[in-house]
Amino acid sequence: MLGIDFIKGNREAVERAIEVKCVKLDLGEVLNLDGEVRALKTEIEKLRAERNAISGRFKDAAPEEKAELGRKAKEAGARASELEADLGAKQEALNALLLLAPNIPYEGAPIGPDESANVVVRTEGKPPKFGFEPLDHVELIEKNDWADLSRITQVSGSRTYCLKGRLALLETKLMGWALEKIAGAGFTPITVPAIARPEAFFNQGQFPGHMEETYHLPEDDLWLAGTAEVALTSLHSGEIIEADKLPVLYAGYSPCFRREAGSAGKDVRGLLRVHQFVKVEQYVICEADAATSAEWHSKLLALAESLLQALEIPYQVIETSTGDMGLGKYRMNDIESWVPSLGKYRETHSCSTLHDWQARRANIRYRGADGKVRFAHTLNNTALASPRILVPLLENHQTEDGRVKLPKALQELMGDEFL
Numbered sequence: 546m547l548g549i550d551f552i553k554g555n556r557e558a559v560e561r562a563i564e565v566k567c568v569k570l571d572l573g574e575v576l577n578l579d580g581e582v583r584a585l586k587t588e589i590e591k592l593r594a595e596r597n598a599i600s601g602r603f604k605d606a607a608p609e610e611k612a613e614l615g616r617k618a619k620e621a622g623a624r625a626s627e628l629e630a631d632l633g634a635k636q637e638a639l640n641a642l643l644l645l646a647p648n649i650p651y652e653g654a655p656i657g658p659d660e661s662a663n664v665v666v667r668t669e670g671k672p673p674k675f676g677f678e679p680l681d682h683v684e685l686i687e688k689n690d691w692a693d694l695s696r697i698t699q700v701s702g703s704r705t706y707c708l709k710g711r712l713a714l715l716e717t718k719l720m721g722w723a724l725e726k727i728a729g730a731g732f733t734p735i736t737v738p739a740i741a742r743p744e745a746f747f748n749q750g751q752f753p754g755h756m757e758e759t760y761h762l763p764e765d766d767l768w769l770a771g772t773a774e775v776a777l778t779s780l781h782s783g784e785i786i787e788a789d790k791l792p793v794l795y796a797g798y799s800p801c802f803r804r805e806a807g808s809a810g811k812d813v814r815g816l817l818r819v820h821q822f823v824k825v826e827q828y829v830i831c832e833a834d835a836a837t838s839a840e841w842h843s844k845l846l847a848l849a850e851s852l853l854q855a856l857e858i859p860y861q862v863i864e865t866s867t868g869d870m871g872l873g874k875y876r877m878n879d880i881e882s883w884v885p886s887l888g889k890y891r892e893t894h895s896c897s898t899l900h901d902w903q904a905r906r907a908n909i910r911y912r913g914a915d916g917k918v919r920f921a922h923t924l925n926n927t928a929l930a931s932p933r934i935l936v937p938l939l940e941n942h943q944t945e946d947g948r949v950k951l952p953k954a955l956q957e958l959m960g961d962e963f964l
């Protein structure tokens with residue numbers, strides 16, 4: 546969310562953000578509504594003052610004057626409550642539009658409508674050259690009985706899976722390994738529920754635009770989050786954090802649920818795109834300073850890259866385009882890991898800087914060293930998400946006989962050179 550004062554003071558920049566992020570929002574309508582709300586507030590104040598002035602005169606008034614004063618006070622009161630109803634409706638309409646206001650994108654973000662405009666900024670590690678015909682992750686799984694990808698669909702429907710045997714163990718250990726790595730970088734490990742109230746999704750930015758992507762529990766008016774970012778954004782909602790408690794750093798672990806309503810036909814084979822998965826999430830609440838946010842953005846990215854380097858997975862870092870980064874982002878860098886069977890890189894991580902766009906929605910503030918209270922900045926990044934990460938992990942490290950040689954970092958974890 547952008548502050549209305551920011552919008553009024555930066556109308557051109559906001560109009561440009563609307564355009565380059567392909568957002569449907571009429572800024573003129575927002576500013577008109579804001580004008581009407583302010584006018585109504587002034588009018589109501591005036592009426593209240595009038596009514597107070599009248600009642601102030603009431604007690605000393607002559608008897609015949611009291612009736613007239615009483616009528617005037619009642620009239621002013623009635624008029625004020627009429628205007629208050631109108632103010633409520635206009636304020637609601639204004640807030641709904643403000644939720645759609647896009648954050649100003651990073652000046653270095655490629656301009657474009659979607660991921661086709663994304664730019665590769667760095668490539669690390671070399672895709673393996675197999676001396677044999679490599680298998681894809683489903684074939685490797687079937688050969689080693691490492692998952693059930695078929696009978697489970699009669700239980701849970703499409704895009705579900707069971708990991709089995711050593712692959713089930715690997716996923717759990719891998720998540721613990723990632724949690725410890727991020728915790729080792731000073732982030733507080735925290736396990737969060739996927740269950741959350743609708744307000745948490747409005748605060749994080751998933752709502753109102755992506756409700757159809759989210760599982761709903763209607764009887765309780767609860768929803769299932771697709772990322773720990775939802776809970777972590779609202780954990781400090783309404784608080785004023787003291788400056789010496791910043792930055793707040795969380796390594797959030799949670800199950801993640803996504804309807805993938807918009808992905809029909811995409812990645813239907815195997816583990817790339819499923820309805821339920823697990824993720825270790827990096828989350829930062831820091832002071833409202835662009836340079837501080839930029840520093841944290843680089844740190845979050847470097848941490849995710851260090852995990853991929855330890856897993857010996859070749860990857861590339863992407864500068865995400867204005868049309869692909871989404872409403873609330875100032876800047877987004879995705880990391881894409883090499884998937885041999887596809888012969889291309891696929892997104893496995895997403896690192897975002899949001900400045901105060903989320904903090905305004907979630908009302909996360911802090912008292913600076915100067916004593917002033919401001920909205921904070923927030924950032925988030927994937928540390929590791931499974932089962933998607935298993936796809937490049939299995940495929941890149943497969944051997945000719947269909948086994949998987951573990952990267953050194955995992956050999957001790959799994960007590961063997963091979964999965």
Ligand SMILES: Nc1ncnc2c1ncn2[C@@H]1O[C@H](COS(=O)(=O)NC(=O)[C@@H](N)CO)[C@@H](O)[C@H]1O
Pocket residue numbers: 771772773774803805816817818819820822824826892893894895896925926927928930931932933934
């Ligand atoms: N349907 C899915 N199935 C499997 N993995 C998924 C799915 N959706 C997302 N992921 C994994 O979760 C990662 C983060 O998802 S994201 O939407 O891009 N970004 C976020 O959720 C941010 N909070 C940063 O983690 C993705 O890069 C991917 O690795």
